[in-house]
Amino acid sequence: MDKVAIIGTAQWASAQPTSHAFYELATIVAEQALHNAGIDRGAVDAWFMGEYDLSVGRTASHMYTVPAAGGFYQDEIRIHDDGLFAAVQAFLGILSGEYEVVLVVSTGVASETCQDRLSTYSLDPFFVRPLGLTEAIANAMQAHSYRIRHSITNIEGAQRVVKSRTQAQLNANASVWAPITVSEVLNAPYAVYPLRSPEFAPYCDGACAVVMASEPVARRLGRPPIWIRGIGWANDTYHLGDKDLAHLPALEKAAEMAYHMADITDPPRQVDVAELYDVTVYHEIMASEALGLFEKGAMHQWLQEPLSTPGPAINPSGGLIGGRPAAAAGLIRLAESVGQVMGRAGRHQVDGARTAMAQSMSGWGNQRAAVMIVGR
Amino acid sequence: MSKMEQSSEEESIVIETRWNIPFAHHAGRTASRFFRAMRDEQKIYGVRCGQCQRVLVPARSFCEQCFVPVQDWVEVGPQGSIESFAINCMQYEGLPTPPYVIALVKLDGADTSLLHWIGDLDLSNVEMAASRIPIGTRVEAVWKAKRDGAMTDIAYFRLL
Amino acid sequence: MQRVAVVGVGQTHFVSHRKDVMHSELCFEAVNSCLRDANLSIDDVNAIVFGVMDGFDGVDCLDRWCAGAAGGYGRPFMRINTAGATGLSTGIAAYHQVASGLSDVVLAVAEQRVSESLDAQSILNTAACPIYDRNIGGTAITLGSLPATRHMGLYGTTHAQRALVSVKNHRNACLNPFAHLRFEVTVEQVLQSRLIEWPLRLLECCPRSDGAVAVVLAGEHVARSLTDRPAWIHGAVSMADTFFYGDRPDVAYRDNLAVAARRLYRKVGICDPRKEIDVAELYSPFTSLEIMQTEALGFCSEGQGVRLVEEGVTWLEGDLPVNPSGGVLCTNPIGATGLVRMAEAALQVMGRAGEHQVNGVKTALCHGLGGVLQFQTLMVLGAEPR
Numbered sequence: 001m002d003k004v005a006i007i008g009t010a011q012w013a014s015a016q017p018t019s020h021a022f023y024e025l026a027t028i029v030a031e032q033a034l035h036n037a038g039i040d041r042g043a044v045d046a047w048f049m050g051e052y053d054l055s056v057g058r059t060a061s062h063m064y065t066v067p068a069a070g071g072f073y074q075d076e077i078r079i080h081d082d083g084l085f086a087a088v089q090a091f092l093g094i095l096s097g098e099y100e101v102v103l104v105v106s107t108g109v110a111s112e113t114c115q116d117r118l119s120t121y122s123l124d125p126f127f128v129r130p131l132g133l134t135e136a137i138a139n140a141m142q143a144h145s146y147r148i149r150h151s152i153t154n155i156e157g158a159q160r161v162v163k164s165r166t167q168a169q170l171n172a173n174a175s176v177w178a179p180i181t182v183s184e185v186l187n188a189p190y191a192v193y194p195l196r197s198p199e200f201a202p203y204c205d206g207a208c209a210v211v212m213a214s215e216p217v218a219r220r221l222g223r224p225p226i227w228i229r230g231i232g233w234a235n236d237t238y239h240l241g242d243k244d245l246a247h248l249p250a251l252e253k254a255a256e257m258a259y260h261m262a263d264i265t266d267p268p269r270q271v272d273v274a275e276l277y278d279v280t281v282y283h284e285i286m287a288s289e290a291l292g293l294f295e296k297g298a299m300h301q302w303l304q305e306p307l308s309t310p311g312p313a314i315n316p317s318g319g320l321i322g323g324r325p326a327a328a329a330g331l332i333r334l335a336e337s338v339g340q341v342m343g344r345a346g347r348h349q350v351d352g353a354r355t356a357m358a359q360s361m362s363g364w365g366n367q368r369a370a371v372m373i374v375g376r
Numbered sequence: 377m378s379k380m381e382q383s384s385e386e387e388s389i390v391i392e393t394r395w396n397i398p399f400a401h402h403a404g405r406t407a408s409r410f411f412r413a414m415r416d417e418q419k420i421y422g423v424r425c426g427q428c429q430r431v432l433v434p435a436r437s438f439c440e441q442c443f444v445p446v447q448d449w450v451e452v453g454p455q456g457s458i459e460s461f462a463i464n465c466m467q468y469e470g471l472p473t474p475p476y477v478i479a480l481v482k483l484d485g486a487d488t489s490l491l492h493w494i495g496d497l498d499l500s501n502v503e504m505a506a507s508r509i510p511i512g513t514r515v516e517a518v519w520k521a522k523r524d525g526a527m528t529d530i531a532y533f534r535l536l
Numbered sequence: 537m538q539r540v541a542v543v544g545v546g547q548t549h550f551v552s553h554r555k556d557v558m559h560s561e562l563c564f565e566a567v568n569s570c571l572r573d574a575n576l577s578i579d580d581v582n583a584i585v586f587g588v589m590d591g592f593d594g595v596d597c598l599d600r601w602c603a604g605a606a607g608g609y610g611r612p613f614m615r616i617n618t619a620g621a622t623g624l625s626t627g628i629a630a631y632h633q634v635a636s637g638l639s640d641v642v643l644a645v646a647e648q649r650v651s652e653s654l655d656a657q658s659i660l661n662t663a664a665c666p667i668y669d670r671n672i673g674g675t676a677i678t679l680g681s682l683p684a685t686r687h688m689g690l691y692g693t694t695h696a697q698r699a700l701v702s703v704k705n706h707r708n709a710c711l712n713p714f715a716h717l718r719f720e721v722t723v724e725q726v727l728q729s730r731l732i733e734w735p736l737r738l739l740e741c742c743p744r745s746d747g748a749v750a751v752v753l754a755g756e757h758v759a760r761s762l763t764d765r766p767a768w769i770h771g772a773v774s775m776a777d778t779f780f781y782g783d784r785p786d787v788a789y790r791d792n793l794a795v796a797a798r799r800l801y802r803k804v805g806i807c808d809p810r811k812e813i814d815v816a817e818l819y820s821p822f823t824s825l826e827i828m829q830t831e832a833l834g835f836c837s838e839g840q841g842v843r844l845v846e847e848g849v850t851w852l853e854g855d856l857p858v859n860p861s862g863g864v865l866c867t868n869p870i871g872a873t874g875l876v877r878m879a880e881a882a883l884q885v886m887g888r889a890g891e892h893q894v895n896g897v898k899t900a901l902c903h904g905l906g907g908v909l910q911f912q913t914l915m916v917l918g919a920e921p922r
Contacts, residue, residue, distance in 0.1 A: 001637070002537075019388035047776060052597070053617065057393055059591040059662045060619035063907040066776045073795055076776035076911065077625050080590065080597065080617035089614055089629055096635035097537045117468045122597035125401040126411075126558065127434050128491055130527045132464070132471040137478055140462040148460075148511055193463035193475075193502045235584075235603045235613035237440060241433070241480050241489030245460055253610065363600040368613060395662060398654040399594030404557040437557075438564045440604025443578040445564075 001261075004094045005218030005225035006374060008037025008211040009335035011173045013323055017111030018205040022056045023064035025107045025207035030069040033103065033209035038221060044211075045099040047071035049078040050086030050106040051327045054118055069105040069209070082106075082277075083208060083331025084360035084370040088233050090212055091372075100217050104210040108328030110203035115326060123364070128240075135279075135364075136200060138240060140192035142365055143282035145245035147194065150297035152282070154194070158185035160281035161198045161321060168318025170347040173332070175204035175323025198321075199281050206325025208332045226338050229355070230262030230373040240365045251290040251361065251369035258357070258371040259292075267292045271312045271373070273340045273356035275333035278319040283366065287359055288314055291371070316340070316348040330360025330370065337374050406437040408525075409449075415525040420517065422486050424448040430487035434527075453483035453490075454517040455536065458509055461494060463502045475499045481515055481533055492517075495532025509535065539921050540634040541759035541766035542882035543752055544574025550716040550747035550867045553651040559593060560605035562748045563647050567607050570643065570750035574762060581752070582639035583612040587626030587646035589619055589871035591659035594652045606645040606750075620819065621774065622646060623749070623874025624904030624913040628772045630753050631915075640755040646872035647748035656744055677733040677741060679909055680822025682781075684735050687824060691839035695735060699726035700845045701823040702739045702865060708852055709862025711891035716745045716867040742821035742868035749875045751882065756921065767885035767900070770804040770922040772915040774904075781908045793832035796912040801834070804916045806899075809834040813916075814897040815857050815884045817877040819905035821864045826850075829903065830858060852892060860884070860892045874904030878915060885917045 010032035012025055020028075034041055047069055053061045062078035079086040083106025090102045119135035146152070162182055168174035180198055188196040218225040232254035237243055255267075264270045274293055278284035289296045293312045315321075317336045320329055337356035339345040345353075355375040362368045403411060406423075413419045422433035427442035431450050438445050461479035464472075477497060480489035494515060499505045515533035523529040546569030548554070554562060571578060586606050588598045595601060599615040606613075614633075618625040623646045630644035650656050657675055687693045703723055709715035721739055729738040759766040775796040777784065784791055797809070806812045816833065820826035827841035835856055836844050844850045850858035859865070861880040864873055881902035883889040897919070904913035 053590040071776040092636040096632040145460040235608040
């Protein structure tokens, strides 16, 4: 199989709702990513957008973001899902021989409307939407199932929040920097029982761009490229009542595909860093187990200090607990993974990281998952 | 910092909009039959997949796992047990007033769970309320007096 | 990298309102029909690519609910949305997935239930920039009427000439069992139909349709094992233009589509499109657009688009039939429409288009259009691999 490299990334995040029009963020990250890649917009063959429409109140919102990201008289496609899915399709676009250099762009402006309220509109209008389910409620129910299954206490959950917030403080691109203590978490109001508000990833505004290139182009640039070693993506079921909520079967499938491609047989030893899509702190745990990085339900083995303890470092960036910029959140996991293997993650750099994996999920009960493994 | 960054003194114009668009959703033959049975007979139906033999609730016209049509109607419930739940404590515009309990209820005779409300529960203290409905708690559908052929024809599930 | 072919297609009958099924069931119907057509089972399918445009169906991210209905349970699943171009973008994404060599069989599925929204225009209006031009009251029809006016001004095109496009496409639709509007019209009837937005009249504008379509693509080895006559994909392009309609140098848009076409022709080795292309299925929701598209695609020179229809070239029996299925003028399930074009082009190449089959098709072109004439997608399919 041909190799595909990542030659540049850029992130943009804001602690406050942005005063930019959402598409201006596409310009900011696209310019920066191309600059970091050391290439010109003219070298890009295709734009792969990963964005949602209703979150910014416009149908066909890529009408704004494709031109804003520099896509003019070149190929474009918009994956209407989290940005990591766009990265997967972009990778396939290069493998197909169709493109040499592509730009993956994801804007995630969450402040234009209540994203969680909006989520009810992606439910069928017959069976579920009339009940007032939101994504937060579905995620809480999933976390609840998992907690019960593995007898996890609220203190352990609170410890995860503290860990993620501590890491986010080291990450210049995180939106939520405020430190928090276990007792503050335990005394916070319930958002959706059994989860208190700090246990949910807070929505924020952000954006991310990633430049990918075929092997010949990447080698011509003369810098050591970061290679995409494996990808996987999968879907299970929309129906929450049809599945065991304590599992993430789509992610297990996606991981299997990615590991196979990357020739990884012992994930805990072969993966150095995992940037996971932790919509709640429990989803961080569920995801790392679905990825085979830890044994199922073995919460007590969990690392509190991702930077220094042996084994895969989980969310050294602070993950989504440090800010969830809607559709950009997954692509940021990829940018973080690339930063780690380049040794340029900054204060949250994991020593000697050679192989990192980015992961994303979307849909009801996290019915869909994508995984991308990168390495030097 | 990007050159597009605004200085904080510049006034940023905000334009408010609202989607207010009417829709009429046609439920189709299968779901219509499911809703008619709720409205007219106060009964809940599932369908049995001829291949995997699972009884799927709410009724649907195909099994997505086996990818075959299903039409073997089976009455389920009205009693069942709680598989999982969450108690929403946040107020969303246009959604029920919190707190409310959303649960997955596995109805007797069904292989999948139905999402619905647990009612008739004192929610003044959500932790106390939660402790009254551990996983496996038996519940029963309570029907609304005036029914329209909708999921909300079941007012809620009450504890047995 | 591997060669890719279409090996089967499935369409639902397009109508103004499918009341007997819900969204997911409509997908299930199209996918099953497609699998039957290709003699495949869902177990043979490696991945799903799904297209729909958000808003009309009254369900945001419809892919979540409908993934299983499209065959997505336990499979890689990719959701595409490029506005009106969605359908063909979905086909192109599936093409890339198979061409990459990672998958051998990929299903492209697209669906739209425009009827669920009682006011589809208000959804389209949300695409207009709320900061600059949402209040102006431009409609989807404006996309056809502005270029029509310009074409009249530049080339003296008459209403009656445009009406001929409608006569041709309605006649074709009568031969296509899946088409939505299946009745013949005369030039007189077109000219006397209700004025919608000057200069366009009702019979010059597409309907709003409910329906779903699925196309199954396979790598060379699998394709050859399934059928003697697959429709080989020779190449595709999609093209982005600027957001503001007023930025286009030529609102009759021989600019962006012409550039896209030239790029595609170079890629697949077409020198003389008029001679080398045997049939075209275009995203032409208005009579005016079909005329200008045929010019942009190089089927004739600038301003001569009306000649093609007047002289019979683009009719079913002509030299280069355009929209033999009746086209978008007679059937428009918006986000699915581009994939219907690809399905119809594939059927023509496979020689299985039925009553609207064009004789001896070796090369077919299909087209998708999205945004405010902003996104142009094109694909060439052929009877022989390239």
